[in-house]
Every structure is written in C-alpha cells, then in structure tokens.
Amino acid sequence: MSAGRDIDALIEMLAKLPGLGPRSARRAVLQLVRKRELLLMPLADLMHEVAVNVRECTRCGNISEGPVCPICLDQKRANGELCVVEDVADLWAMERSGNFKGRYHVLGGTLSALDAVGPEELRIPDLVQRVEDEGVTEVILALNATIDGQTTAHYIADQLEGTVRLTSLAQGVPIGGELDYLDDGTITAALRARKEL
Numbered sequence: 001m002s003a004g005r006d007i008d009a010l011i012e013m014l015a016k017l018p019g020l021g022p023r024s025a026r027r028a029v030l031q032l033v034r035k036r037e038l039l040l041m042p043l044a045d046l047m048h049e050v051a052v053n054v055r056e057c058t059r060c061g062n063i064s065e066g067p068v069c070p071i072c073l074d075q076k077r078a079n080g081e082l083c084v085v086e087d088v089a090d091l092w093a094m095e096r097s098g099n100f101k102g103r104y105h106v107l108g109g110t111l112s113a114l115d116a117v118g119p120e121e122l123r124i125p126d127l128v129q130r131v132e133d134e135g136v137t138e139v140i141l142a143l144n145a146t147i148d149g150q151t152t153a154h155y156i157a158d159q160l161e162g163t164v165r166l167t168s169l170a171q172g173v174p175i176g177g178e179l180d181y182l183d184d185g186t187i188t189a190a191l192r193a194r195k196e197l
Contacts (some may be wrong), residue, residue, distance in 0.1 A: 023083055046155070057128070061106030063124055071095075077103050080137035084112055084127060084156065094142060105130060107164060110148035111155055122154060123142075131164050136166040145171050146190070 006031060016027035021032050032040040056062070057069035064070070069078060081102025084184050091104045107122045119125065130136065139160060143149035172190025173182060182190075 035187070060091075060104045061088070061108060062104060063088055070180070072103060077101060078134075080131065080135060081140065082127075082134075082136045083140045083142050085142050086149065086152075090142065090144075100140075102138075103134075107143075107152065110143065110152040111147050119155065119159075122152075123160065127156065128159055131160060136164055138167060141166065141168040143168075145185070 009027050011025045014020055014028055015022045017025075020028065022152055024037065024083050032052060053065050054063055055065075057064045057072055058067050059072040060069060062069040062071060078103050081100075083091075083094060083102060084105045085094065086107055086109060087159050088106055091106055094100050094104070105123065105127050107127070109122055109123065111117055111119065111122065127139075131139065137163065141153045141156060142169055143153050149159070153168060170176060172186060180191070187191055
C-alpha cells in the first residue's frame with residue numbers, strides 16, 4: 001500500500017541505511033510523521049546542518065565540523081602514538097573505550113584485490129607521510145581480523161618497516177566469551193597470544 005510518492009521515497013531511502021530494512025524503515029517513517037513537530041522537523045533541520053557543515057578531517061579522516069577534527073587538534077594527544085583503523089566507526093569504538101590517548105588515522109577501507117582496492121584508493125600514502133612529518137613513534141594497527149584486514153596490516157608494516165615501532169591489537173577470547181561459542185580462528189589466535197600468569 002502506497003502512502004504517496006514522497007513517503008515511499010523516504011521509506012526507500014531509510015531502508016538503504018545499515019540495520020534498517022523496508023519494514024523497519026516504514027515503522028520509522030510512520031513514527032516521524034506522527035510526531036512531526038517533535039521528531040521530523042528537528043531531524044530534517046539537523047540533517048541539513050550536518051550535510052552543510054560536516055566533512056572529513058584533512059589529517060586523520062575522522063568526520064568533523066571543521067577542516068581538522070578535535071582529536072587532531074588536541075595537543076595532549078600528540079604523544080607519538082598513531083592508531084590506524086579501517087573506518088570512522090572503528091575510531092569511534094576505540095574512543096568509547098576511553099583507553100587510547102593518542103591520535104588516529106582512518107584508512108577508508110582495506111586492500112582488496114577482488115574489489116580493485118589498492119593502496120592509492122586508501123589513505124596509506126597519507127599514513128606514511130604522517131609518520132614522517134608528525135614525529136610518530138608507534139603505529140598501532142587496529143584493523144579487523146579478516147583476510148583483507150590482515151593483508152592491509154602486512155602491507156602497511158612493509159611500508160613502515162624500520163621507521164617506527166609497529167604493534168597490533170591483541171586477538172583472542174573476548175572478556176565474557178565462552179570457548180564453545182568461538183570460531184577456530186579466534187581460538188587459534190588466543191593460543192598464539194597466550195601470556196604467563
């Protein structure tokens with residue numbers, strides 16, 4: 001059943017968002033329309049503001065309201081540590097933990113021969129330049145434990161070999177994880193990264 005061209009178009013657009021299918025998008029649109037003054041109008045205004053004002057940070061690739069994001073501008077974070085992540089969502093996840101106090105570099109994806117994504121399509125040349133220009137002492141590779149993520153990590157390690165300390169996040173059993181529910185790769189990584197008690 002169609003509610004009109006504009007409503008159908010809005011449902012179709014929302015359904016393209018991650019985590020929303022057509023049914024979830026329809027429910028969201030119904031809620032927005034029912035609460036026009038409380039939700040729809042403020043959301044429309046905020047989306048316009050974001051569309052006009054938010055851009056990619058010229059240094060790290062985070063999103064920001066200015067040309068350089070607050071993390072890159074924070075002088076307390078200029079401690080020589082640079083955490084390399086695949087995308088902005090990964091940067092936000094690291095920030096939520098509250099444990100990393102350095103700066104970031106967002107690659108914009110991973111190397112993928114199947115998808116024709118090479119180093120020039122990512123921000124790898126920018127990373128190499130940042131290491132030279134910013135006095136970086138350690139590069140932490142916080143890439144996903146996928147084949148493409150590991151391929152990207154090895155490529156970056158080759159590019160930066162001998163210029164900076166390279167580390168990666170530990171991999172293995174998550175806190176609260178039960179061995180019975182883990183895949184073989186996770187168990188293997190956990191065994192290799194074991195430490196003395």
